[in-house]
Amino acid sequence: MALLVLGMHRSGTSALTRVLNLMGCSLPATLVPANNTNPAGHWESRPICDFDDEVLAAAGTHWLDWLPVSPDFARSAVWPGMVKQATALFQAEFGTAPLAVVKDPRMCRLAHLWVEALDAADVEPAVILMVRNPLEVSTSLVVGNYPVDAGYGQILWLRHLLSAEASTRGRRRAVVTFDMLMRNWEAVVDNLTRQLGVFFPSSTQLTANEVERFLNPELRHHSVIPQGPDESRLRSWVAEAYRIFQRWALEGEDSGDYQSLDLLLETFDSVAPIFAQPLIASAEARQEAQKLQVQVDRARQEHEQAVADRDAAMAANEAVSSELNAARDLLKQQMDAERARLRAESEAQQSILELRNELAFAQSRCAQREEQLAQLEAQRAVEGIELEQSRVAVVEAQAEIARLAERLAETDAWVFRLAGEREAAFADARSLQLSLAQQTQNAAKELANARSEHERDLADVVARVAAAEQEREVALADNRRLDQQLVETREDRDAQGRELYAELAILTRMLQVSDAKTVALSRAAEVAQSSADEISATANQQMEQSAELAEMAIMSGRIVNSLARLPRWWTFAPKSARKRWEQERLRRLGLFDASIYLAANPDVATANVCPIRHYLEFGLQERRRGVR
Numbered sequence: 001m002a003l004l005v006l007g008m009h010r011s012g013t014s015a016l017t018r019v020l021n022l023m024g025c026s027l028p029a030t031l032v033p034a035n036n037t038n039p040a041g042h043w044e045s046r047p048i049c050d051f052d053d054e055v056l057a058a059a060g061t062h063w064l065d066w067l068p069v070s071p072d073f074a075r076s077a078v079w080p081g082m083v084k085q086a087t088a089l090f091q092a093e094f095g096t097a098p099l100a101v102v103k104d105p106r107m108c109r110l111a112h113l114w115v116e117a118l119d120a121a122d123v124e125p126a127v128i129l130m131v132r133n134p135l136e137v138s139t140s141l142v143v144g145n146y147p148v149d150a151g152y153g154q155i156l157w158l159r160h161l162l163s164a165e166a167s168t169r170g171r172r173r174a175v176v177t178f179d180m181l182m183r184n185w186e187a188v189v190d191n192l193t194r195q196l197g198v199f200f201p202s203s204t205q206l207t208a209n210e211v212e213r214f215l216n217p218e219l220r221h222h223s224v225i226p227q228g229p230d231e232s233r234l235r236s237w238v239a240e241a242y243r244i245f246q247r248w249a250l251e252g253e254d255s256g257d258y259q260s261l262d263l264l265l266e267t268f269d270s271v272a273p274i275f276a277q278p279l280i281a282s283a284e285a286r287q288e289a290q291k292l293q294v295q296v297d298r299a300r301q302e303h304e305q306a307v308a309d310r311d312a313a314m315a316a317n318e319a320v321s322s323e324l325n326a327a328r329d330l331l332k333q334q335m336d337a338e339r340a341r342l343r344a345e346s347e348a349q350q351s352i353l354e355l356r357n358e359l360a361f362a363q364s365r366c367a368q369r370e371e372q373l374a375q376l377e378a379q380r381a382v383e384g385i386e387l388e389q390s391r392v393a394v395v396e397a398q399a400e401i402a403r404l405a406e407r408l409a410e411t412d413a414w415v416f417r418l419a420g421e422r423e424a425a426f427a428d429a430r431s432l433q434l435s436l437a438q439q440t441q442n443a444a445k446e447l448a449n450a451r452s453e454h455e456r457d458l459a460d461v462v463a464r465v466a467a468a469e470q471e472r473e474v475a476l477a478d479n480r481r482l483d484q485q486l487v488e489t490r491e492d493r494d495a496q497g498r499e500l501y502a503e504l505a506i507l508t509r510m511l512q513v514s515d516a517k518t519v520a521l522s523r524a525a526e527v528a529q530s531s532a533d534e535i536s537a538t539a540n541q542q543m544e545q546s547a548e549l550a551e552m553a554i555m556s557g558r559i560v561n562s563l564a565r566l567p568r569w570w571t572f573a574p575k576s577a578r579k580r581w582e583q584e585r586l587r588r589l590g591l592f593d594a595s596i597y598l599a600a601n602p603d604v605a606t607a608n609v610c611p612i613r614h615y616l617e618f619g620l621q622e623r624r625r626g627v628r
Contacts, residue, residue, distance in 0.1 A: 002102055002125055003100070003196075003198070005017050005103040008108065008161060011132040015181060017103040018041065019214070021101060023203060025099050026101070028047075028094060030045055030093065040214070043103060044104050047089055055110055061109075067159075068159070084120075087118075090117060090121055090123070102114070105160065109164075112167040115167065126173065127164075128192065128196075130176055130177075131175060131177045134154045134158070135154075141156075157238065158238050162241065166261070166265060175249040177245075237267065240264060244260065579610065594612065597624070
C-alpha cells in the first residue's frame with residue numbers, strides 16, 4: 001500500500017508526511033533537502049518532483065499554472081510511456097516497502113497518472129487530501145517569495161484541490177486539515193486508520209513523543225483565526241470548496257457533495273479562459289518584479305559586503321600601520337646598532353691603517369738595511385779584487401822564490417800554509433753557503449732574523465778579508481825583506497843555483513799543483529759568491545713582493561673604507577643605482593675608474609661582472625690598471 005498525500009503547496013503536506021513516516025511509513029530513497037522555506041524538511045522524492053515537472057511541461061503547463069491539464073493529454077501517445085516511467089520511478093524510490101508515503105504538491109494535477117502507475121505496480125493507493133485555509137496558503141506563498149499575490153494563490157489552491165478530488169473519487173481516501181494536524185495529531189491518525197483501514201506499525205509512546213517534538217507550533221508562521229469563510233475576502237467558489245473539504249475532514253466524505261464540487265469545477269473550468277490572459281500577464285509581471293527584487297537584494301547584499309570589505313580593509317590598514325610603526329621602531333634600533341657597528345669597524349680600519357703605516361716604516365727600514373747590505377756586497381767585491389791582486393803578488397813571490405835557493409824551503413812552507421788557509425776559506429765558504437741556504441728557507445717566516453744572520457755572516461766575511469789583507473801586508477813585508485836578502489845573497493845564488501836546479505824542477509811541479517789548487521779555490525769562491533748573489537736577489541724579490549702586498553692591502557683598504565662610509569639609507573637604493581653611485585664616488589676620490597678598467601680589460605667587460613669586485617679580488621693581484 002502507498003499513502004498518496006495530495007495538497008496545495010504550503011498546505012502542511014510535508015508535516016503530515018513526516019508524521020506518517022514516524023508512525024512507520026517508508027520515505028523515498030532520495031529526499032529533497034530542507035531549505036529556508038521549509039527548515040523542518042520537505043520529505044518528498046527529488047526524482048519524483050523532477051519527473052512531475054517534466055510531465056507538466058510535456059502537457060504544456062507548469063506547477064504555477066491554475067488552468068486545467070488538457071484532457072487530451074491522457075489520451076495521447078505519450079501517456080503510456082509516462083505511466084511506465086512513474087511506475088519504474090516509484091519502484092526505484094521505495095523498492096518493496098509494504099507501506100509507503102508519497103508526497104508532491106504537483107501530484108494534485110497529475111493524480112490520475114500516479115493512481116494508474118500504482119495500479120500498474122500492483123500497489124494499492126490510499127489518498128489523503130491535505131486541506132489548509134486558503135488565506136493562510138496564499139499568505140504563505142506571498143511571504144515565501146513565490147511569484148504570486150494573495151488572489152492568485154487562492155485560485156491555485158482551488159485548482160489543486162478540485163483536480164485532486166476529481167481524479168481520486170471512488171478510491172480509498174480521507175481528508176485532513178492542517179488545523180486538525182497541529183491541534184490533535186493523534187485524532188488525525190485514528191481517523192486515517194478508521195477511514196483507510198491502515199494500521200501504523202510504530203504507534204508507540206516513544207513515537208508520540210517524537211511527533212510532538214516535530215510538530216512545533218512555531219513552524220506555523222501564518223495562521224487565521226478559525227471561523228467560517230469570509231465571503232468578502234474569499235471568492236465564492238473558493239469558500240464553498242473550503243467548507244466542503246473542512247466538513248469532510250470533521251464528519252467524513254459525503255457523496256452528496258459530489259454534485260456541488262462537479263458544478264464548481266465545471267464553472268471554474270468554463271471561466272478560466274476568460275481570466276487566463278490577464279492572470280498570466282499578472283503572474284509574469286510578478287515574476288519579473290520578483291526577479292528585479294532578487295537583483296535588488298543581491299545588489300544590497302553586494303553593497304553590504306562591499307561596506308564590510310571596506311571596514312575590514314580599513315581595520316587591516318590600521319593593523320598594517322601598527323605593524324609598520326613597530327617595524328619602523330625595530331628598523332631604528334637596527335640602524336642604531338648598525339651605526340655602532342660601523343663606528344667599531346671605522347676604529348678597526350684606523351687601527352689597520354696605523355699597523356699598515358708601521359709595516360711600511362719597517363719595510364723602509366728593511367730597504368735601508370738592504371741598501372747597506374748591497375754596499376757591503378760592493379765593498380766585498382772590491383776586496384775580492386784586492387784579494388785577487390794579492391794572489392797575483394803571491395804568484396810573483398813564488399816566482400821570486402824560485403830564484404832564491406836559500407829561501408826555497410821557507411817559501412815552500414809559506415806556500416803550503418797559504419794553501420791550507422785557502423782550504424779553510426773554501427770550507428768557510430761552503431759553510432757560509434749552507435748557512436745561507438738555511439737562511440733562505442727560513443726567510444719567509446723570520447725575515448728580520450735572516451737579515452741579522454746575513455749581516456753577521458757578512459761581517460765575518462769582511463773580518464776574514466781584513467785578515468787576508470793583513471796577511472798580504474805581512475807577505476809584502478816579507479817580500480821586501482826577501483828583496484833585501486836577495487841583494488845580500490846574490491853572490492851566493494850562482495853557486496847554489498846548480499845545486500838547487502834539480503830541486504827547482506821539483507818545486508816547479510809542486511808550484512803547478514799549488515796553482516791548480518788555487519784555481520779550484522777561486523772557482524769555489526766564485527760559486528760561493530754566486531750563491532750569496534742568489535740569496536741577496538731572493539731577499540730583494542721577497543722585499544719587493546712584501547711591498548707590493550702592502551700596497552695592494554692599502555689600496556683595498558682605502559676602497560673598502562670609502563664604500564663603508566656611505567650613509568645607511570644607501571642599502572635601500574636600487575642595486576643599479578648603488579653600483580653607479582659607488583663607481584662615481586671611487587672615481588672622484590681617484591681610487592678606481594670603472595670605465596678605464598673595463599676599457600683596459602675587455603675580458604672583464606665581456607664577463608659582465610662588477611668591475612669593483614673584480615679589481616679587488618683579481619685586478620690588484622694581477623697589477624691591472626684601475627686609474628689613469
